[in-house]
Amino acid sequence: MSNTRLDQLLAAAAVVGERVRLDVLQQVVAMPPSDFLAAVDTLVRAGALIVPPDSGEAWFASESVRRDAEAHLPLGGRADLHRRTAEALDPTADAAEIMRHWSAAVATTADPLDRARLQLQLAVAAVRAGDLSAAHAAVQAAVVTARRSRATELLAEAAVTLEPIGQSEWDGDIHQWCTEALAAPGLAPRAAVHVLARQTQAAVYLARWPEAVATSSDALAQAEALDDADLLVEALTARQLATSGPDDVDELAAAAARMIDLGTSTGRAEVELRGRLWRIDALWYCGDLAAIGAETGRLASCADRVDGPHGRWHVLVTQASLALARAEFEEAEALLGDAFDRFRRIGHPAVHGAEVMFRVLRGHHLGHTEDLLGPALWRFGTDSRWDLFAHLCRAFVLVDAGRLDEAAAHYHRCGGPGSWQAPRAGELLLNAVAARVAAALGAVDDVRVVRARLEPHRGRYVVGGGGGTNFLGPVELALGVCAGALGEWDAAASDLHEAIALCRSIGAPGFAVEAACLLTEVYELSGESAQARTTAAEALPLAKALGMTPWLARLERPDDPLSPREREVARLVAAGLSNRGIAAALVISERTAQNHVQHILGKLGFVNRAQVAAWAAQRSTQHRE
Structure with a gap:
């Protein structure tokens, strides 16, 4: 094997990390398995790498060897290796490490547009790692580049990189980026659907309901015209957010069925999960707790196949809501406690x-x-x-x-x-x-x-x-x-x-x-x-x-006909206050105070305030006794 290939392998190992998983390293260098193993053996015999038996890992024999291998890499080659490493790592197990490699790729890339695209990858990795601040900053930087370069495609990609989370600055920025992308010249039809869907989501979180209904309708119509499964998922998700009220139960149930079909037919558990959540929402409006219990089992099956903590969060919240509706209070508290602990670990703002x-x-x-x-x-x-x-x-x-x-x-x-x-x-x-x-x-x-x-x-x-x-x-x-x-x-x-x-x-x-x-x-x-x-x-x-x-x-006291507020008013009547005085004491209008007094008279069957005062005094004496 040539020294060039060995040098490439050694340089890749230096970039991947101090301890290198061999399966990851093989993907990074893209060598056939037999050639890769032969190269590793050569480096082990040369004393550059150490590979313990059956460990599946390698590390450098000395730090000086690792530093020397990395130092000979040009910036462009270093950025490419960091990118390949980030793509080779498992996103469910190595979120922080993936984020580190995308960040290094950004830092070693000179071209502004290439760097911006890497920043969007960094943002996605940062969300998975729970670093929402870094994710927001990375997209902001990419948007600045897109504006300067008048890169419509990049702006649209940046606008849909993050999802709204209920934090006004974050959601407001997403909405603004979507608005700019939709107004930019040359936006492709597919990109327009993605941006419309994301703008709908941001509008919902920002309480701009009429806008959300309109943009979700546009997104769904355009997605159906393009007959694309991925676009339909995006558009249906936006539509569900905008139309999830009691008048929308039939539409919600139909959208749920479409999403479940899309998820199962494409093998995308996260899509099926959304559909099952929508079906559960429709069942809540109908009060069908038994059906919700059955559907929650299917929801849990989906959650087990979905990356990240969100799937399990939805299962726990649904189970807890069902327990609370059934007055299983201790069970509900335990389930919600588990859910809240999971989301607090990543600092998600929805928890509070x-x-x-x-x-x-x-x-x-x-x-x-x-x-x-x-x-x-x-x-x-x-x-x-x-x-x-x-x-x-x-x-x-x-x-x-x-x-x-x-x-x-x-x-x-x-x-x-x-x-x-x-x-x-x-x-x-x-x-x-x-x-x-x-x-x-x-x-x-x-x-x-x-x-x-x-x-x-x-x-x-x-x-x-x-x-x-x-x-x-x-x-x-x-x-x-x-x-x-x-x-x-x-x-x-x-x-x-x-x-x-x-x-x-x-x-x-x-x-x-x-x-x-x-x-x-x-x-x-x-x-x-x-x-x-x-x-x-x-x-x-x-x-x-x-x-x-x-x-x-x-x-245990069905003999008191007055509401708590009316008992308060009766006490003030007994103290000799006029309607104006009662209004001032309770910070209500004089008309409301008058209404309270009339209700009290009617409920007690009295005709004047003196009777109310006597009744209040009698009850006060009884309570003291």
Whole structure:
């Protein structure tokens, strides 16, 4: 064998690393296996390399030999060897090492366009290695080169290299790069579909919903015209993000079937995984917990064949959401704990929001922890998607805890319901949470607004989908809350009866207890005390078995017809405050204070404020005793 070939092999080994896997080195030098082994034997006999028996590895006999071999390499040859090494390594096992080699290839490449393309490879490797900052910086550098060179193809490639993650600067940059690429001259049709799909994803994460619907429609139409499986995957993924609401269940199920077929026919587990997640989202809207359980098994099979932590994350989140819906609280907490630990290791920004929402929903039935009542957990940085949900869900938690003044302050920061822009996948969850908060605070005008939004979705279940499901029972449960807040007792009782039946039929006992408790209070408020006691007695054993302490406390006192907010108002009436004084004390409008007083009079069957004051004083004495 020639000295040139031996020198090439030695130089490649020097670039690959201090310890060299022989299978990787053989791919880097692209030698036939027999020639490669003969060359390695020659270098071992010459004392340059050491290869222990059965190790599959080699290393240099001395550091000086390695440095000398690397020093004779020209920059171009060094960059090429780093590139080949990065391509030869296993991306699932050697993420950090792959990132190191792409970075070295970038540093030793002189041509700006070639360097930019290597930077995009570096960005992909950095994401796999969990270094999101390095990934973002690498794409930014490539975009700068593409702009200077007016390289449309490179700009389009850069625009689709990263995926949105819920961080506003990151997602905003992706959106801007896509906008520039689509406006650049000479963009090829295939590239246009990829860029449209990625722009849709960024628009969704930036809460630009109308834009997302339009761009996803364009992407899907163009992909279907090109009849390309890879483009269809991209376009369907974008469309799913833009149209995952309760009105889109049939379209979502159809898209899921197409994705599953595309994944299985092409052997791409990650594509099949997406389709199965979409199918599960559609099943959540239908409340089919049994089918979700069955589909989760297929989802887990896909996840085992998908590179990286994301597949297992989705399995754990789905299993935990299902356990929470079934009131298997300890199981849900264990599963979510595993999922959160996995994603915290790579610093993924989605973890915090997912964890807070899980704790909100768990605490709704079991009681909220003190740290959830404080401000620290509600800081979501620059993720714009959480601005509205942070205030509304924090108000929801404070209402559950009976801290209505604080809840009102956060609720007022949300603005009126007419100003809310929710993702389609979260519109039912947003309005169901708002229904409970507005009802507790006596914001009857807002109750009417969210009730009108929920009414068309009878028979559906309240979820926040898109792959990270938050479940809040049937729509009828939220509608029952609305009807009760408006004093429409017959409608409230009807909706809550239906909610109980639906929860029992699908196996969601925690929400059955919640609906029964609310029905008990409706009966009491409407003067049907005997029926209230009967309903409470029927629900109490299940509430105890599930450990639903807050709801257990409400079921054990069905003789108090007032809501927490109304009890507060009654106390202020007893203290002699006028409607204006009550409004000032509770930071509500005078009209809302007047509405509260009228509701109290009606519920208690009184005709004047003096009777309310006497009733409040009597109850205060009873509680002290």
